[in-house]
Amino acid sequence: MEITDVTDVDTDKPEEPPVSALFEPLTLRNVTFPNRVWMAPMCQYSADDSGEHVGVAADWHRTHLVSRAVGGAGLIITEATAVSPEGRISPSDLGIWNDAQADALAKIVAEISALGTVPGIQLAHAGRKASTAAPWLGGKSLPSDDPRSWETVGPSAVAFGDYATPREATAADITKIVDDFRTAAQRALKAGFQVAEIHGAHGYLLHQFLSPASNTRTDVYGGDFAGRTRLLIEVVDAVREVWPAELPVFVRLSATDWLDEPDSSDPTADRAERTAELEAASWTSGQTVALSQILTEHGVDLVDTSTGGNVRASIPVGPSYQVPFARRIQNETTMPAAAVGMITEPKQAEDIVSLGEATAVLLARELLRDPYWPRRAARELGVEMIPAVAPQYERAY
Numbered sequence: 072m073e074i075t076d077v078t079d080v081d082t083d084k085p086e087e088p089p090v091s092a093l094f095e096p097l098t099l100r101n102v103t104f105p106n107r108v109w110m111a112p113m114c115q116y117s118a119d120d121s122g123e124h125v126g127v128a129a130d131w132h133r134t135h136l137v138s139r140a141v142g143g144a145g146l147i148i149t150e151a152t153a154v155s156p157e158g159r160i161s162p163s164d165l166g167i168w169n170d171a172q173a174d175a176l177a178k179i180v181a182e183i184s185a186l187g188t189v190p191g192i193q194l195a196h197a198g199r200k201a202s203t204a205a206p207w208l209g210g211k212s213l214p215s216d217d218p219r220s221w222e223t224v225g226p227s228a229v230a231f232g233d234y235a236t237p238r239e240a241t242a243a244d245i246t247k248i249v250d251d252f253r254t255a256a257q258r259a260l261k262a263g264f265q266v267a268e269i270h271g272a273h274g275y276l277l278h279q280f281l282s283p284a285s286n287t288r289t290d291v292y293g294g295d296f297a298g299r300t301r302l303l304i305e306v307v308d309a310v311r312e313v314w315p316a317e318l319p320v321f322v323r324l325s326a327t328d329w330l331d332e333p334d335s336s337d338p339t340a341d342r343a344e345r346t347a348e349l350e351a352a353s354w355t356s357g358q359t360v361a362l363s364q365i366l367t368e369h370g371v372d373l374v375d376t377s378t379g380g381n382v383r384a385s386i387p388v389g390p391s392y393q394v395p396f397a398r399r400i401q402n403e404t405t406m407p408a409a410a411v412g413m414i415t416e417p418k419q420a421e422d423i424v425s426l427g428e429a430t431a432v433l434l435a436r437e438l439l440r441d442p443y444w445p446r447r448a449a450r451e452l453g454v455e456m457i458p459a460v461a462p463q464y465e466r467a468y
């Protein structure tokens with residue numbers, strides 16, 4: 072009788088690599104993201120602020136973005152890239168309102184794509200928070216006698232804190248803003264981007280229109296929920312007109328202005344009354360949920376869920392503090408949501424995705440500290456990841 076050595080048999084069996092939700096590829100439309108660790112948009116304030124190269128990506132942008140692709144991010148979203156000169160946050164922001172700007176970005180996009188990372192662009196207009204100095208130069212409104220400053224526009228002549236008071240946008244301004252987003256998307260497509268993210272968060276122009284704290288208009292772009300969401304929806308429709316059906320569109324939203332939302336665990340709070348008061352005064356998580364569902368009908372594929380930035384508020388910042396807002400969108404709508412904000416640990420990120428709290432996570436500052444975070448996370452979680460490491464670095468893995 073033949074005796075089989077069971078130990079031998081067992082050793083021959085290939086070991087199954089541990090399964091990770093974080094490193095599971097994701098397909099939206101025809102784009103497959105190799106993993107769900109994504110790089111959040113981060114302004115670098117490093118483009119020329121005047122002259123012929125204004126808003127053109129510099130060597131710094133290339134180093135900044137490409138090194139995170141070497142580190143294995145599944146998607147890289149450029150910093151807030153202005154759709155018009157007056158839409159810049161600072162004079163040294165990236166822009167995409169001319170061909171020279173698009174051509175410079177195209178070179179970076181090609182490098183990112185060659186490394187297996189999906190290239191995305193955040194299309195932005197800063198509205199009343201435009202014409203400011205870089206953070207390390209104070210971050211405030213540029214004085215009107217500074218030759219690099221410009222007049223800002225907003226939904227209403229209501230300033231953000233001590234910033235300059237904007238001019239209320241006219242109907243012609245609004246038509247131009249929508250056109251600028253459309254043209255910017257066309258240029259982004261030509262540059263090779265595969266994801267267009269519309270910046271509707273952090274108190275910039277589209278968020279300013281959403282929130283009653285900054286939008287006091289009495290025309291069709293203000294007033295009730297339908298009026299305040301109109302501009303964002305028109306921008307989404309304009310971008311979708313030119314962005315191919317095979318490629319995803321994301322919207323970044325600030326889920327709340329953080330004006331003291333009622334505590335859902337407090338049975339004594341008069342939640343309905345308080346919610347109505349808040350909705351009349353600010354942008355809230357309930358309105359974000361309602362808007363997210365509407366955006367599914369306008370061809371948006373994912374809401375990148377951030378918070379704050381439109382009014383001064385006290386924000387309970389801590390690990391995963393914005394995840395509950397992404398979870399609400401995931402649970403209460405058919406819109407996929409990504410989570411961002413103080414996600415720094417591999418196990419934390421893995422749990423967020425594996426529990427379905429978010430479809431993907433975006434990291435910002437942690438990727439500034441460690442461009443190789445995705446590769447480190449995969450090693451810590453014991454999973455093989457894609458994109459594969461560049462062959463030049465294979466001996467280290």
Ligand SMILES: Cc1cc2nc3c(=O)[nH]c(=O)nc-3n(C[C@H](O)[C@H](O)[C@H](O)COP(=O)(O)O)c2cc1C
Binds near residue numbers: 193273414
């Ligand atoms: C240097 C820096 C620049 C940023 N610029 C942008 C930006 O251009 N667009 C945007 O939507 N958010 C921007 N943010 C916010 C980040 O995308 C992110 O939402 C925030 O930093 C929270 O994530 P974190 O805790 O991982 O840093 C920026 C953050 C930093 C630190």
